[in-house]
């Protein structure tokens with residue numbers, strides 16, 4: 001049964017003179033009980049498409065919508081505020097990307113879920129709370145009744161996402177949209193959440209739209225997939241078919257750009273060259289033409305329509321590729337795994353970081369949290385050390401000692417022989433310039449009141465370096481952004497674009513060591529590949545050292561020379577990357593490897609087989 | 614919680630001690646001889662010397678300080694050099710007018726500033742918003758003495774709705790008291806109302822842009838509930854902060870306002886005390902005010918914890 005039918009949807013932001021075509025003619029459909037995965041680069045219009053199904057795009061004149069959205073037989077476009085309120089929650093519900101920001105921090109889960117129920121049904125407060133308990137149970141949150149009185153901050157990340165799912169489910173929607181529901185979570189938790197969504201869809205007969213940039217997730221959890229590019233669906237069909245035999249070059253490139261465990265170590269990823277198109281000036285022809293490896297002359301003039309190329313498989317391409325031939329890989333170039341010589345650039349020596357736990361009126365120290373517990377690591381110039389582990393394992397705490405944000409309670413941390421807790425005058429400036437950091441959350445790390453130009457210029461000015469417009473434009477170009485971005489504020493960029501800005505800012509002062517704290521985790525694969533390749537290039541050029549913090553072993557496959565696996569504040573295993581990938585000795589390392597895409601264990605389900613090719 | 618309170622109050626002690634020392638020394642640095650102020654310029658040198666001895670001004674400074682602080686610790690704030698009344702009872706006489714003024718001003722701030730700020734935020738970029746924001750800017754940029762004169766001119770002299778100045782105690786004549794307090798309270802409150810309005814508007818707009826508001830909208834909640842419960846509560850934390858910060862500014866507004874409306878409050882007490890070099894009165898009054906401001910700070914922190922469950926003490 002057809003549940004959702006989107007026809008020729010367009011969503012346009014900004015003034016009519018300078019429109020941003022965020023969604024430029026999307027056709028999609030979802031059946032009851034079916035999972036549709038929507039993938040595509042950052043800024044390709046996935047979230048905006050989803051928001052328009054809930055009528056949550058900004059109001060005109062800031063944003064204009066055309067086209068048709070039919071949900072369960074009702075036309076949604078043109079509804080008034082009241083009509084939309086009746087649809088939201090009851091017919092379609094959405095789980096937003098970041099569970100820590102999506103729930104109100106000052107209201108209990110009970111209040112938030114009961115409110116949603118009472119918005120649609122005239123039930124008593126007590127009855128609404130019973131419904132909340134039922135919803136929490138459905139979302140498999142342990143101990144649902146006691147959760148009612150809890151606030152979001154009292155839950156772990158995974159539990160928060162379950163609570164957000166419960167909030168969406170409480171009103172019994174026919175269609176659930178999950179926008180990157182697991183990006184912010186640990187691998188182990190990711191699998192559980194996706195499993196929960198899967199079984200809910202089956203048991204409740206809901207339609208599910210899964211927005212994601214993780215093709216591994218698509219392979220294991222989606223019936224059909226729609227690939228978006230520049231505000232359009234460019235390829236769609238059954239998952240196995242689209243991932244196994246993609247026709248549109250962009251889909252192919254996406255597949256090739258995904259980091260995989262079974263790829264050769266430290267080889268360049270097949271990044272899609274160039275930049276995503278400027279949505280203000282879409283070319284008249286195929287939007288992918290400037291980046292397409294098999295572009296024809298006609299592609300620049302005629303816009304390809306979404307047409308069938310195989311049973312059930314539609315693609316928008318004038319020169320569709322066939323057969324399982326992979327797209328050319330841009331300049332593969334593995335560097336020899338040399339053993340490091342010379343002095344290390346950073347040294348952790350038996351470092352401990354214990355946070356005191358205080359209780360009582362006198363704030364006596366009753367215990368310690370051992371965030372980092374006797375860690376020794378060495379990082380050499382020109383090499384990448386990947387620090388792998390779940391959140392809470394102490395990875396970030398450890399790097400905070402290097403960045404002088406935290407004083408180790410034991411051991412020493414040295415940068416280029418300087419004890420970072422006791423730097424001399426000049427040494428401090430050197431530390432601040434030569435050690436840069438890129439954080440995971442681009443929303444939090446860029447000041448929303450500054451323009452991108454100001455953001456990039458700030459560290460340069462602090463260190464008395466060239467902060468001319470040309471220099472700033474060069475920095476942006478390195479990370480695949482246009483110089484036009486300099487005058488805009490971070491709010492005007494999608495998540496992936498913002499992360500590239502953060503990378504550009506870190507590159508500015510020409511550091512010798514960059515701490516990448518889950519720096520590419522929030523990026524979609526093609527940009528991830530670009531950034532990883534970029535980091536590798538810069539490393540070779542400038543002999544840069546990277547301390548790469550991640551929870552995903554596949555991601556660091558292409559960059560890591562050495563790997564240290566961390567758990568509960570300790571290093572459980574460390575060594576050369578090849579050794580860790582081939583012969584992991586610790587059980588926990590094996591678990592992490594099993595979770596990563598491309599691991600043989602993932603071939604269990606039939607759907608994955610197509611993906612593994 | 615109780616432990617936290619005890620700790621915070623214990624922390625006040627060293628702060629108050631330092632304030633006492635600084636206050637004491639600053640007042641001794643005032644130019645002029647207090648005995649000349651008290652006895653008049655024509656007083657003989659012998660009379661002034663006698664008074665000096667009488668007031669204990671002959672003793673070394675540290676001795677004078679110890680005498681004073683020792684008294685304070687036992688609840689004795691000393692006596693006025695001018696009238697010989699106990700300082701404590703002078704303060705008790707003057708406190709009600711100032712406290713009432715402050716309370717009404719604060720009430721205005723909450724009762725007018727918050728709803729007006731919410732209205733401005735909800736009707737953002739409309740005539741209502743511009744009008745409210747404009748009024749706020751006007752209130753912030755009008756000096757208190759000017760506003761007071763304007764209010765007296767219009768409401769007391771022209772419309773004759775209220776008496777232009779004077780004070781009766783609330784306990785004697787509640788209506789008469791309130792009628793006389795309206796204009797001073799509006800004068801003092803204007804700034805706080807404007808500050809609260811601006812902060813409420815700003816932080817409510819920020820809160821309305823948060824992800825959790827979109828989540829609430831996605832569940833089909835009414836706009837009204839979203840604004841008043843989901844956004845406003847989150848917006849209140851910064852509002853409480855700026856309001857608390859305004860307390861200090863409020864005290865200086867009180868001085869001007871009490872003088873113009875001839876209210877017998879702490880502001881006039883301190884100012885007159887400084888002019889007449891009645892140092893024990895000034896010391897006592899300022900110490901009371903400082904203690905009050907510090908306690909307001911403490912209460913503010915407790916309000917945070919009440920507003921935001923993530924804060925625990």
Ligand SMILES: Nc1ncnc2c1ncn2[C@@H]1O[C@H](COP(=O)(O)OP(=O)(O)OP(=O)(O)O)[C@@H](O)[C@H]1O
Nearest residue numbers: 013022042043044045046047048492493494495496
């Ligand atoms: N409120 C807005 N005002 C102006 N432009 C916007 C607004 N919201 C989104 N856009 C633009 O619309 C385009 C599509 O954004 P959207 O959030 O749908 O991307 P996405 O595919 O979800 O990307 P990501 O994977 O980074 O979340 C982007 O170029 C973005 O800059």
Ligand code: SF4
Nearest residue numbers: 286289292299317318
């Ligand atoms: S239409 Fe042309 S440019 Fe576009 S993807 Fe196909 S071949 Fe490439």
Ligand SMILES: [Mg+2]
Nearest residue numbers: 046047048179
């Ligand atoms: Mg998105």
